[in-house]
Amino acid sequence: MLFERPSDDILYDALLARDAAYEGFAWVAVKTTGIFCRLTCPARKPKRENTIFYETIAGCLEAGFRPCYRCRPMLKFGETDPVVTKLLAALEDEPLRRWNEDDVVSLGLDPSTARRAFKRQFGMSFLEIARLRRMGKAAETLQQGASVIDAQLDAGFESDSGFRSAIARLFGTAPAGMRDKTLLKADWLETPIGPMLAVADQHCLHLLEFAERRALPAEIRKLQTCTGSGIVMGRHAPIDQIEMELKTYFAGEDLGFSTRLAGHGSPFQRRVWEALRAIPVGTVRTYGSVAAELALPSSTRAIAGANGANQIAIVIPCHRVMGADGSLTGYGGGLWRKRWLLEHERRMAGNVMGDLVRQR
Structure with a gap:
């Protein structure tokens, strides 16, 4: 018992008391600030739920935390x-x-x-x-x-x-408390217009986004919350499948996407997303025309909201929706990517038509 690591509750009490008796036994990392400290650090104390305790400085660094400038845990220890x-x-x-x-x-x-x-x-x-x-x-x-x-x-x-x-x-680390939870896996996919992050379980794809999307960290947290799952780096089969389908797509072949998608979103959002998937390659729609096709002519703004909530880029082609005046309007991956995708698909559709003409 003398050599067992003190519990996190004991360590948190030591942090509050700035108890020097625990100096060197553990370090505290603060999730909200991204720093780690000595337990005797004089800085304002974090809430219990925002703390993680590590037995080594190496563990703090490996988890991505940086040393506190106030208590200088690394300089003090060395x-x-x-x-x-x-x-x-x-x-x-x-x-x-x-x-x-x-x-x-x-x-x-x-x-x-x-x-x-x-x-x-x-x-x-x-x-x-x-x-x-x-x-x-x-x-x-x-x-x-x-x-x-x-x-x-x-x-x-x-x-x-x-x-x-x-x-x-x-994604954070997978703590012991997650051993009984389902773990989603995430990996990077290379594309001609930048890396994309894919997150999947064993059966379906949950997220496919460009890495530069500002909302990506928030989307990851939302996904963790709604699924109750942890996320670790790695691969499930749907990631391999979508990678191959994306390679085919970027090579200019319109074979569609058959990777199974997770059923996130409200019933209305899923209805809009199905309508987006029905838009043929090489064509575009306005928010108003999508609303009309769904027999919801007064729901243009709601259609735009559902479009923006899409977390499966390219496969659910929100890039094919334009403003009423023909402008590109917003796109989470960047307007330059939207323009690139539309031009790529225009050429792709032209190649298909050319093949049909030649076959005749």
């Missing part, structure tokens, strides 16, 4: 080792820098000595910690509504593969 102290101070000054061994040498330190010192203190090397700091910053930037490429560049990633693992924080 202050007995001058090598650790010097490197952590440098990291605090430049948290977004892409650190490498040459940078360590430029500070007058031996990389091997620094590696051993950090492994001893934190269980990971300085370069690993520096990378996790950049990843955490990238997740924070994206959650604030920045574009994927902006967040990627802010974090110092030259490629998007490492960056995307950082924003797994959007």
